[in-house]
Amino acid sequence: MELRTSGDQLVGTAPAGGPCQRPVAQQVLNGSFLGNVFIGDVTLCQKGDACSESATYAVMLFYNFEERALGGLVKMEGGCESDLLKNGMLVLRALEQGASAQPAAAPAPERQVQAPTPASPSGSAAQVAAQRRLEAVDVPAALRQGQQALAAMNPLTASQQFQLVLAQEKNNATALTGMAVAHFLRDQKLEALKFLEQARGVGNQQARAEAWFWMACVKRATQESKVAQEALRRAVVVEGWSAPEGNALVDRELLRLSNEGPNFDALVKQARGRKRAQGRDSQGAGSVSP
Incomplete structure (x- = not known):
């Protein structure tokens, strides 16, 4: 070629x-x-x-x-x-x-x-x-742009930003989760799960919570209800995940999870009722704060 x-x-x-x-x-x-x-x-x-x-x-x-x-x-x-x-x-x-x-x-x-x-x-x-050896990436800016692209349901633009971050910080949990969500939006569920596994292994508690939440979303989409419910429980009860305000993508997934039954609905209400820590508002898939 x-x-x-x-x-x-x-x-x-x-x-x-x-x-x-x-x-x-x-x-x-x-x-x-x-x-x-x-x-x-x-x-x-x-x-x-x-x-x-x-x-x-x-x-x-x-x-x-x-x-x-x-x-x-x-x-x-x-x-x-x-x-x-x-x-x-x-x-x-x-x-x-x-x-x-x-x-x-x-x-x-x-x-x-x-x-x-x-x-x-x-x-x-x-x-x-x-x-043009890879120049230093403004990681917070790239993460913010990636999250904004996810919120707008533009997975291609989001992937571009998260890949720039991962090229510099291969274990950046927020970028890994962002890549997972981008794959999820493109109906590439296996790839999404691989990135979520990585994010859970390298991130802090907040990053693990985000990864478990999106694990629940992916498993719901693959009709693995029991696994999805356990993942949502881990996100909300164990890791303390809380739902961001004004995020259409997350709201869409919360509604889909809530419709899975009363056990899901109870966890969704708990996540919605818990306020996020100040300065950690989500821009898309999750927080861009360290």
């Missing part, structure tokens, strides 16, 4: 032939960088009984400076697979100091077809990312 950049924009063009047996060269990757985080979409050839020959998926990829590789998880439609992925991961590695890259999990094509070089100044993704 040939990767070309213009500013923060990245475009990937796959050659004719190759693992997907394309008749002509085709643009298959398009998006932009935030630091070393790429947000965009990728078109993959796929197989499966009820799957189209190709499909386009939203992706979040990360550039590894040492390995000169761009990679991340691609969540495909149920029952679909792609030979370009390995365990659900897409990894593009630079072949040489230039603008070409190939999927690490796919066999190299017999013939490398280069797309025409754009007239505007551009270079390889590796060159551009290497030239």
Whole structure:
């Protein structure tokens, strides 16, 4: 694949032939960088009984400076697979100091077809990312913007902000929970649960409370009522979670939990009746206070 950049924009063009047996060269990757985080979409050839020959998926990829590789998880439609992925991961590695890259999990094509070089100044993704080592992130500001995006139910923007934080502080519990909620909003429940497990393991009591609350929301959505009720009990009774005021997203989830039955409703009323500590108002998924 040939990767070309213009500013923060990245475009990937796959050659004719190759693992997907394309008749002509085709643009298959398009998006932009935030630091070393790429947000965009990728078109993959796929197989499966009820799957189209190709499909386009939203992706979040990360550039590894040492390995000169761009990679991340691609969540495909149920029952679909792609030979370009390995365990659900897409990894593009630079072949040489230039603008070409190939999927690490796919066999190299017999013939490398280069797309025409754009007239505007551009270079390889590796060159551009290497030239702009990740700058220090204003963590409180990024968390605040991420939480505001969640409150507006904009998971893509929220993910961008939380990833910037995690690139600098990999154990930031608020960012981990925020990423979980972003995945939840995109109906990616397994990914949401993985981030919540991490957040519970590294956060303080307030962070654990937020993670348990969202665990309850995810488990309710997967129709695991007993697990959801226990998670909500842990959040409210054990960790002291309280419902923020004026948060439409949290209010929506509280209503859904309350409708699950009297035991849920009692816990929701307890959470609503408890005031949050001063200075810890939630902006979205939870508090941005340390």
